[in-house]
Amino acid sequence: MNPSPLAGPGTKVLGIETSCDETAAAVVVDAHHVVSSVVSSQVDLHARFGGVVPEIASRAHVELLAPVVAQAMIEAGVDGDVDAVAATVGPGLIGSLLVGVSAAKTLALVWGVPFVGVNHLEAHLYASFLEEPDLPLPVVVLLVSGGHTLLVLMEAHGRYRLLGGTIDDAAGEAFDKVARFLGLGYPGGPAIDRVATQGDPAAIAFPRAIPDEAYDFSFSGLKTAVINHVRKHPEVVTADVAASFQEAVVDVLVTKTLAAAQQHGASGICLAGGVAANSRLRERVLDTCVQHGLHPFLPSPSMCTDNAAMVAAAGWWRLQSDGPTPLDVGASPNLTLTFHP
């Protein structure tokens, strides 16, 4: 692809992410060289404001955004000399989105550089490109997080086909709710991952739900099956429940993703989203890819969970294909993957 003058070599993009729980900012050069990436939950910013910062409230994003952006700029050693500012415009809560979008537009205007609106789901797909810039397309991407479970065929940059998704709960949500039910704490994904290593994944045969559509997922029934099993067998070993539950989720995710990759002649499988940090899922995807001659693209865990480096990378590509986003484009709480801001 010929780089446009707007996104040529050495283009520095400041990315801003406020769509959900994390306030994040990052500076990325040429869509793959991460110069800085700051995520609010990973830094101790609480001391500066005193007390606990509520994570969901848009007010928290307001309080955290300036220091997070400042830190990303300082770590990157840039002082206003970025070439574009990208921000997540959706999907997400309107109040939270507006914080990042307004800040990004303001900075773009002040610095006289383009603003780029980014789709949060598309940004997750670009996490793989941060570490594998020349990743051969088409690939099948399994995007699994607390809020989303999507199986996507990425045919070209900016061109996606939604193959399937959850019909009820997201995979990450199932992890969190089962973890809370088992008393393993929050966040539930890492807690189950940890406890499951002590348990037998074959101890309990939890159901593998198969919805009507080939590439859809369903995790609500599994969650209820875990609850029912523990109610009936209070003496059951928690580690066995965690391991068997995790195996049921991973089984379905891997089976369907492999089938999709084979059906569509994909070069490989990309993982994205917070659940992509799950060690059992990574292990199973790796094994499956090796077994079937597919390339595994497994971004490091810090790039799987919500971050702004992926927003900057997606912004770079969007700038190259479509140019700047008009400043009258607002936040879109209900944005879907195949609709561009």
Place this chain on the structure above:
Amino acid sequence: MIVAATRSVGETRALAAALAELARPGDLVVLAGDLGAGKTAFVQGYGAELGVTERITSPTFTILSSYQGRLPLHHLDVYRLDQVEEAYDLGLAELLDEGGVTLIEWGDTILPALPTDYLEIRFLLGDHDDDRRLELVGVGARWAARTRALRTALRPWLVDDAQVGEAPTADGGAPC
């Protein structure tokens, strides 16, 4: 209190659809009950009757999903909110003023942030895995006037009045 019973997720969806036929702009429905009790399934049945063609999935992480049917449908889940104050930040008042129908999972945990007219539906687990007992309480004048209509809509699932006095089987306590 109106008490109904369902014996499968499908029946819970059908019951929800029957209630959706009574939907009016500005309605607020609070859904209470433990994990896996069927709150999201209820919203799926309700939305289908409202003519929502989009897939309705759990908003636990995203907090709010809005859909377009014959009335706008706002589906919230406040399970992850740590304090009632965060509910004010969601712009609930604006949503309710928009003339749609709002259904809030775990809404009983943020009652101070809600208007004083709402229908609360509490989901309780039954004796068998898929059995659910639903207890409906209309709060405020808006719902008091609709008790008869609610009973009529729920006739296939109504539990005999003789059993209404029985103690609930679960407390459906706060999530945090």
